[in-house]
Amino acid sequence: MNIDTIIGFMAAFICAIAMTPQVVKIYRTKKTSDLSLGAFGTLATGLFLWLVYGLLIHSIPVITGNGIGFGITLYIIIMKIRHG
Numbered sequence: 001m002n003i004d005t006i007i008g009f010m011a012a013f014i015c016a017i018a019m020t021p022q023v024v025k026i027y028r029t030k031k032t033s034d035l036s037l038g039a040f041g042t043l044a045t046g047l048f049l050w051l052v053y054g055l056l057i058h059s060i061p062v063i064t065g066n067g068i069g070f071g072i073t074l075y076i077i078i079m080k081i082r083h084g
Contacts (some may be wrong), residue, residue, distance in 0.1 A: 012065025032080040
């Protein structure tokens with residue numbers, strides 16, 4: 001594995017887990033009133049497009065990071081809709 005792939009995986013991992021503390025807090029408290037549905041909807045759209053781009057260029061770091069990030073963001077959106 002070359003250095004650019006390693007850096008790509010490191011960046012993908014860090015960005016993918018960035019929302020994990022928010023997910024844990026939502027899971028524990030079920031409170032989402034302070035979260036913006038619009039902001040998370042926009043983020044999810046961007047992550048989904050990055051995921052599609054990664055698939056088109058066959059980049060495993062881009063696919064992995066954005067796939068995980070999209071899943072986490074989608075969870076936040078679902079919880080926001082469910083719990084307001």
